[in-house]
Amino acid sequence: MDVRTLEVFLALTETRSFASTSRVCNASPSAVSRTIQRLEDELGTRLFIRDNRSVRPTSEAEIFRRYAARAVAEWQSVRDQLGGGGRLTGDIRIYASVTACYAILPDVIPEFRALYPEVAITLKTGDPGSALSAVLDDEVDLAVAAFPETIPSGVTTHVMMRTPLQFVAPTLECRVSELAGRSPVPWAELPLIIQERDVARDRVEKWYRRLGVKPRVYAHVAGNEAILAMVALGCGIGIVPGLVIEKSPIRAEVRVLDVDPGLDAYDVGIAVRTRALQSATVTAFWRVVGAKHPRGR
Template sequence: MDIQTLRLFTHLAKGLHFGRTSRACNISPSALTRTIQRLEAELGEQLFFRDNRSVSLTQAGEYFRAYAEDVLQRREQLQLQFASNRELKGSVSLYCSVTAAYSVLPDIFQRFRRGYPQVHLKLQTGDAAAALPRLQNRETDIVIAALPEKLPGRIIFLELTETPLVFIAPTDYPGTVCHSTNSEQEIDWLQTPFIMPDTGLSRRRVDQWFAEKKITPHIYAEVAGNEAIIAMVSLGCGIGVVPLLVLDKSPVRKQIKILACSPPLVPFSIAVCTIDKKIRSPQVQAFWNIATSIENAYKKGPTPHMKNGVSKN
């Protein structure tokens, strides 16, 4: 067996999903299946129970998982010792939303590239709601994410900025927002179409806001991604909720207005996050040091600052 086989096994052992592991590790599902079968043949033990619906570890799989993780950890420590004696090389993977890629990251990336030109940065963008799950599944080293009220266990975070979560409506379609007969300022939520986030922290906070006001909104669509919500609102499909940081960077910002809804939604705290074991990687540690020291334009408060923290839930 080789290091790549151990990495494939440990990723699959954590996520228990062949499709996610094949996508995250850039290997076809059939090649992943053959790799696991060869590993099982080499060990003479079945490592996974699998059928058409689920995947789980056998007892032998649990034993081998502990062995594989120990080998990979020892290899990381050895690489760290080697790295201390030479120019830092290798790679670091990062996942974030498109907005974070061009609003939060540029200064950090620029300084990192100057300081560590031999380290390859692997950036993937997508729905912000997928950031923390991807980190937990070991599909990436670092993510930029909005911090939930309770973080998953063993996640280390570095808070960068805070952004309000705002209700938005189109400027070019005034009939989108229906008002209550009792007040021209009060929204009639039964008549006004609402573009609902389909998952993630935005969805939880919107659901909580409506529940506390005992309102059942008229949902026009459930959409993944803040950029998609903004686009649909700008076209008059309904009103929605997005972080102000995303709205301010949108190319259709002038076609959107912010609604005064009370009480305000709980704002987002945007942070760089990693797993506590990942911080031992010299590449991740180098990125972390840059993020800690940089004077980013989006740090919150009158005095720019960042906050360190770790979740042990």
């Protein structure tokens, strides 16, 4: 096998589509199919489950992916150091929430900078609920995002972690804290602080419907950090990802409520417009993510 074969394999594990992979790799769908078939023959195992609608990596593909991502990233690094093909230059635009900037990106950007020091990074921060739209509207090349159950068409994602959604109440002695401490909790009386738009909001609304309770919405805010701040001030209860609580400087000012049933966790990772993977800088960043977090969707 050669580097080109590994690149085609990695692209197919991300796009899960022969047509999309052919565009990313600048090859015909039949050529992509032949490349994958030769790779499977060489490895002696099936890497993808194919049907009329989709392509799904097998467990063997997930194992091989770790090797392939490392091998391609190392080859590109050696090529750049030796001057073969020139050093990668250009820029890349990334969207992330404040929490993602200090909890997720530090796991990727230092290695990317070490491999590609001449690529300039532009970082845009904002509400996590706007991450996918920023990608779709071509405001950025990639975004750290929480993934909905259905990924928008034209977007490819790579899962980096899974985080629970948790109810939080203030530790401050106040009416909200007193209500949240009752058993059973009077959910209809508790003021709720919720995201303006986010994956979490949909799950919260479903949770209240299952409970048969109409939430008493106190405020709609942009950003999980704002929710925590308002909860800490005693304005209401909120629902935020566990990662945000863990990394927050005011985590001691809120407490996690034990609820049953709990809220569904969600996946967090990198989202990119599929056609943007034709960019050398975007593809380089994507591969570093894949090497650090060999898990995808």
